[in-house]
Amino acid sequence: MPRSREAACRPVLGLGMGLTVCILILVTSTGPGRTQDLPPTAGSPPAEAPAAAAPTPPSFSASATREVLVAALGFLEPRTLEAHSAQDFCIWGLDGLTAIDPTLSVMETHPTLPRTTVPAPGTAVAAEKAPDTSAQSPSILTVLQGQTVIFTQPIPPANNNGAWAELVTAAMQAAWKQSVTLRDAGPDALLQGFFDELFNHLDPYSRYLAPAPALSDRTRRSGDTGTVGLTLGQNGRTIVIAAVNANGPAWEAGVDTGEHLVSVNGRPTHGQDAATVQSWLEGDNHTSVTLGISSRGHRMTTIRLERTQVPPETVFASSDGPFTLLRVASFSTQTAEEVSQFLDQVVDEPGRTTPSTAPSGKKAAGIIIDLRGDRGGVLQQAVTTAALLLDHGVAVTTHGRNPLANHIWAVQGGDMTNGTPVVILVDGRTASAAEILASALADHRRAVVIGSETLGKGLVQVIGQMPNGGELFVTWSRNQAPLGWPIQGLGVMPQVCTSLGIDSLQAQLSALKQGNTLQGEAVQMARMARYPVPVTKILEIRKHCPAAIGSDADMDAARALLSSPAAYRAALESVPDENSAPLH
Incomplete structure (x- = not known):
């Protein structure tokens, strides 16, 4: 296929911009001092070659750790889907010490005795009956190694970020001094363990990336060389x-x-x-x-x-008989522009009429967008890609606790393909931004989705850069498809299901050619779901087209559907229109 060397993206979005917050604090340190070797004295034996210096073991930096914790707590508090205090985050995160060294444990206690009688670090603690907590002095955080107290300190107010950062840093430093296992793991492991345990209490997609993998991830997202x-x-x-x-x-x-x-x-x-x-x-x-x-x-x-x-190339075009195949591997900062370039060729190829000159109803043969295995990426790129194929409408809405997380992502500008039939291929690995594109085009009856149930990742992360160069990915909103159903957990129900076997697929295609749909009930059931959807209901819906890895049957079904206008139209209409869908 010839390549277009001119950008064809147009101003198509009517939407608020998403937020990426970066907290940048520069930390500098002085290098170690140097010593000068003295020359050998007269008559002394030849000096032996100096032994290779053993690498200096990494040390725990209290100041650097405190800075990361202060930045992280400030970033998390206003953005998580559910409200939590600094105390919640830190108590959860300190369990990361135990994850690294099982001899360590962290306790939050409510002593009945005056605070001056709390065992001092280094003392043994005998097992006792749990005290009556009906009338207590302020809570105490205690870190033990086995039965020995190695750190104890009163707990500060729940939402005092600075005080909690100080407390966690001091607890980590005390554990570092006592635990060989922690020192062997290194200081980066303490922060990684802290955030891993913290995010275990939130959702599967919030996470912390240490400085090195964070740099690699930034390079993958936008190109950094x-x-x-x-x-x-x-x-x-x-x-x-x-x-x-x-x-x-x-x-x-x-x-x-x-x-x-x-x-x-x-x-x-x-x-x-x-x-x-x-x-x-x-x-x-x-x-x-x-x-x-x-x-x-x-x-x-x-x-x-x-x-x-140069951002990574994410769209790869080829021809499949009369049809154009666009494989989208992920959604990076230039994915919509790449799709635009290839769509521009579809309408400008010799023998095909352009949208501005085409008689009513004159279209190219068809476009197949392959999103199988596409794990998503930049949400805005999925919306912009949808705008290239939609005349107008809502592509997705996002809902979160933070006001900045709430958006109606609306598109306008015109379908640059003049209504060319579109089929989208998905499978059980299709996720996130790829699911947004598939659901937007299907809900507006602009494309037919073929394949299996998708992954069901309908949560959006905002990225915060930490002072050490690491990054926090924090879930702060949920995606809702144009017809009002939640993508999280449900995934996208295809209009043509290929994961039920070849006999089922053939029966579906035969029915569609007669203007009927065997997947209609499952599609309707999925589109009628509203947040929050019980797990049992999600499982009931998804069993109608179980998630599976894509296969050749997907492409066979796409060709068959695009070759039959009646079947294509019936599949489009199996999705309820916006007037018959329930209120959001």
Whole structure:
């Protein structure tokens, strides 16, 4: 399929922007001092080669830990779906000490004796009958190693973030001094364990990423290295361009796959390995790099490109007979733009009429959007992609405790494909932003969803960057499809189910060609559900099309449906329209 080199995205959104909060605190430290070796005295034996210095074990930094905890508590408190205090978060999180070293335990006690009689750290505690807690002095937090108290301190007010950060830091420091297991695990493990245990009390998707994986994740989301968007391969001693990222400057300059990369900044590539030459292409953002490129039978041409951050390519196009297949691997910061470029080709290809000149009803043969295995990504990109295929309407609504989490994500601007039939393939791994796109197009009767029940991840995370470079992903809103049903837990019920076996699929397709639908009852039941949906009800609905890994049957069903206008129309209409759906 030829490539379009012009952006085709239009201003299509009428919506509020989502929030990403970054809390940045720079922490600096001085390096260790150096000692100077004295020269040997006369007559002394030759000095032996110095032994390799043992690596210095990591130390626990109270100040750095406190800063992360203060930032984290401040970020969590206004954003979690349910309200919790700093005390809740910290008591949960301190169980992370036990997860690392099972000899440690954390207790919240209500002593009946005056606070001055609380056992001092280092003393043994005998097992006693639980005291009467009817009239107590302020609560005490105690950390024990076995039966020995290693830390004890009065509990501060429940919502005093700073005091709780101080308390947790002091408890961690005391445990660090006493536990060899903690020291072997390292200081990063204390924070990881703290947040792991904290988020175990919230939902499956809130999480903490330590600095190194957080950096890698940021790079995956948006691209963080200055480059030109080329992937290189090798043919003998020649460097060959194996792929061109449509989001990069090389694509815009017309570089194509199969061409030879002869030089980089005048440096010959012949005889070099592909990985080495790939590194030559990278550098600081907005710096220039000169490439010498040749193709078979042509002289070398020189082009000068400016390096930039290039998001990963997420959309891959191909042809399947008369149909266009777009496989969307994930939703990154440029996914909608990539989809737009390929959709632009669908309406501009020779022999096809454009939306502005097409007679009423004249359309391309069909588009298949493959979301199988797509775990989602940037919510706004799913909404923008839906806007490329919808004339107008609500793509999704989000609902949370924080006012900034509440949005009606509405789209307008016009279907750039002139109503070309669309089929969406999903499976049990399709999640998050991919489910938003599928539900938006299905609920507006703009596409037919084929496959199995999707994962059912209908929760949205907001990202907060911590002072140490780590990141918190905190669930702060729930997604609701255009017809008012919750995506979380339910997933998207396909209009054509392929996970019930080939006989069931053939029966469904035959019925659709006659204007009937065998999946209609299951689709209606799913669309009528309203939050909160009991687990038993979710299981009852999902059993009508069990989640499964995608198969060739999905593509076979897509071709059959797009080849039969009657079947396609019947499948579209199995979803209730907005007038017959219950109130949200």
